[in-house]
Amino acid sequence: MTAISTQGLEKRYRGGIHALRGVDLQVDRGEIFGLIGPNGAGKSTLVKVLLTIVRRTSGTASLLGQPVGHRPTLAKVGFLPEHHRMPRYLTGRQAVLYYARLLGMTKREREHRADEMIDIVGMGHAAHRKLGTYSKGMQQRIGLAQAFVNEPELVVLDEPTDGVDPVGRVEIREVLLRMRERGTAIFLNSHLLSELETVCDRVAIMLEGTVRRQGTPAELSGNPKWRLSYQGDAVAGHDSNDFHFEGDEHQAQRELDLARQQGRVITHFAQEPISLEELFLAEVRDQQGDQP
Amino acid sequence: MTLLIAMLIDTWRELTSRFLFWIVLAISAFIVLLLTSVGFDETGISLWWGLSHSEHELLRRGTRNLDVVYRAFFSDVLVGFWLTYAATFLGLISTASVFPDFLSGGGVDMLLAKPRRRASIFMAKFVASLLFAAVPVTLVCLGVLLSMRMALGVWEFEILYALPYVLLFYSSLFAVCVLVGTVTRSSLASLLLTVVIWGLFLAAGAVESTAGFAYDQIQDDIERVQNGDDGPKNKRRRRGPPRAVQVEMEEGEFDFEDEGEFSQPPLEESAFDRAARLESLEEFAANAALTERIASAIRWPLPKGVEIIDLMRERITPEDDPNFFIAFGMTMSGQPIELAETVGSLADQVTDNILSARKVRRSNRYVIGTTVLFQAITLGLAIGWFSRRDY
Ligand SMILES: Nc1ncnc2c1ncn2[C@@H]1O[C@H](COP(=O)(O)OP(=O)(O)OP(=O)(O)O)[C@@H](O)[C@H]1O
């Protein structure tokens, strides 16, 4: 079952900016999907097209199996836009209830779910204060509570950790994982690549309005990266006694054997975590290479 | 329906978070409070909730003067000035930013992503924003209703007619404000443009009524020249069928003007002069008529603010009653309005002339219909724009 699917999605804004140039994307139900891309790549535009905030120019897209623009489907979707501005004169709880009401939830449901979500995002202590008095991170948390208030089947988050401190980020990550356990599909945009790699099941890299690559972080990274260090001088074939290399498991065995055959004592051998950042930078460099 | 309720609650919270809203409300409440401090009994008037009392022949319970003065105060001052001009202006100032804020990036996104049609979201917000006007108007109407009951001992439910009329007046202006706000997304631009457009509407209305008034005057002059009674001093005739009292008065012995006229022998004038005068008067009349026709054609699609307020006044105070200042002045100088309708109508003519506000006789249906149409088109454009653009 797909949560989001797009084929050849294009958006050309009035004024001629070609923000999406044929986006093909597939997000499954129940997974956390991350979209990375530099500023202006079209990430927010994609999200807005999916949620009918911006009208697409061509291509097809569907949410939860229904074509984009099918209003009742939106009742099963949660959304937190980037730079969102909720009314300052509402308290945190009032804001969550307001959006819940617009989603058509019954009074009992809304009150129960709003209080639950406010607790989950850790805003219980300030729920009765006006949003105008909140810090950015607090507003972001209320924004998240609002996005999850209707127990959505799909949640779309545009830069959810924007303005949130490191502790808050970890907490938000936990919220996301918790929601995934309940079966919610989560689609999120972020610049903070390290965040995505710990939480996302799959990621896509977007550059200049197209999706360049998508898959699990491991799939995208190709060969894993290793680090090997040992006592004594570097053996012939190695530049140093502490170095990184790329390759599959066989390659790794060969490097180990080489060191051990010379009687070296291995002090460290491990697979390095895949860094989305490097992947992403490599992709950007590739693309810049394409157009000198 | 849940959408409208959600918007009503939200807009209510938004308005109550605004300082100006409370100012308008406080002033309205203060006026009503002052009104309730004035009471009347069988002998006269009491002020400050009975703290001071003075006997007055005309301002006591059961007199027509009191009734006229009270109603005229409500329709001419409280509604005619405070609610329709002052409060509307303050209302526009404080609601001009409602739509631009509502449409600001990051705010509207969250609404558009909800399972609601854009047109419904927009209309719900519009209707909810009219609360700003509805709350003070309702407060004043109910307050006056109560204080009239207290002061005069009667329930004057006609007063409640002010509510729909003032709301129609306000909403046609607010529709302009919303259209400009939707297109420009700037509160300052929408406020300034609305005020300018409002001024243009008023100016068009003034041109129409002034031209119409001039036309009537010239027609009278022509008539007089034709009849040969074009003396330098002449009583102005009211438009419409003359009332019996007026006819009486014209023949009556108290009419100093007429007496003066008769005492002055008509000047001899050559037939040639007369024809030349007639010709130039007719040219004037034709110009005035043309101006009036053009102005009223231009005004056809525009909201009829002044006429709406006139309609409301007619609903509340009988047509022949003098306006507040005259009624009050007469009462203070001891003239019973009942017995001096002639004076009242004279006074009316004087104010008519001063304000050059000839009442253009338009049907209710025309005034309300064209205003509602204007509003529907303005809102339609705004909704069209809102529904089609990207946020
Ligand atoms: N409403 C709009 N009208 C015209 N152009 C727009 C609009 N919104 C975005 N754009 C343009 O579309 C392109 C993609 O913008 P978008 O906001 O989708 O990028 P993004 O990937 O979300 O960037 P960021 O990481 O900075 O948020 C940019 O060139 C931007 O200038």
Ligand SMILES: [Mg+2]
């Ligand atoms: Mg963005």
